[in-house]
Amino acid sequence: MALITDILNNAAAVAKGMGVTIKEMLQPTVTENYPDAPAVLQERYRGVHVLQRDENGLEKCVGCFLCAAACPANCIYIEAAENTAEGRISGGERYASVYNIDYSRCIFCGYCVEACPTDAITHGHDFEIASYNTSTLVYRKEQLLTPLPANFKPLVVKEEASTGGH
Template structure:
């Protein structure tokens, strides 16, 4: 015959089952009504553009070096005055991300010196064909917004690279100059005081 301790142990085990039996179900109707993703969710990568349409990627390959899964391939090339794709000396001639390998860690974002690479909230990347999981530069580039011109074209935000990058802080469409400074508690009229 069983002793009282064994019976209590089996009742305790069923206690967990019974406690979950009457809870609200958390099943979602995924394809019909997907839940919203978290705002900082790391999904599909995007190669960003400057406000005039030039690419922010300078083909430095730091993202490829930082990728622990070896999922990024970048081949840089030199800009010329006749064909300018980015404001710097170089641009990414070939840019590929293999989503069959990518682990969505975000280390490539941290390595990017121009903040050209960001991640969207898009997560539906499944495919039957492994070749379709290799996204090319054309698939990763951000779309052209109104006022942007398809590269190659000359720099439109300044004559030099320094004008271009420093001028981008106060480009049309953003009033980031004063608002950005106020955000960090810095008064532009007072030097070095917070």
């Protein structure tokens, strides 16, 4: 009796699997026309990184090295420098004077994005970075930094002249 039950259960499982297969065969085929048409990517796709700017046009990266420390592939290289009153690059005390990502080593895990306390580094949707020359896969800060909008006007802080009599 158990043998007949096992045979019927197995036959039902095969029939169910074949039903799914036949149903999928009758569905229309979805074909991407890339590179003739733009690729459609999911919102959560992890592409080439982007270094973000704040609303004043300053870089969000404060050179804290947390992204480099969190990277399991050790592909992020940062050198930090101090902001000065004459040359403010970021909103913090420091900024990343050098920010390199070696995409021949990057595994696009997203740990750097999660580790960043200022949300300075995010994943973009660019994916066309294949190269036969690995030296072109080292992206520098200038390549990663989001450009300023064309109509952007930087915030100007006017300092009032101090008068000696008050």
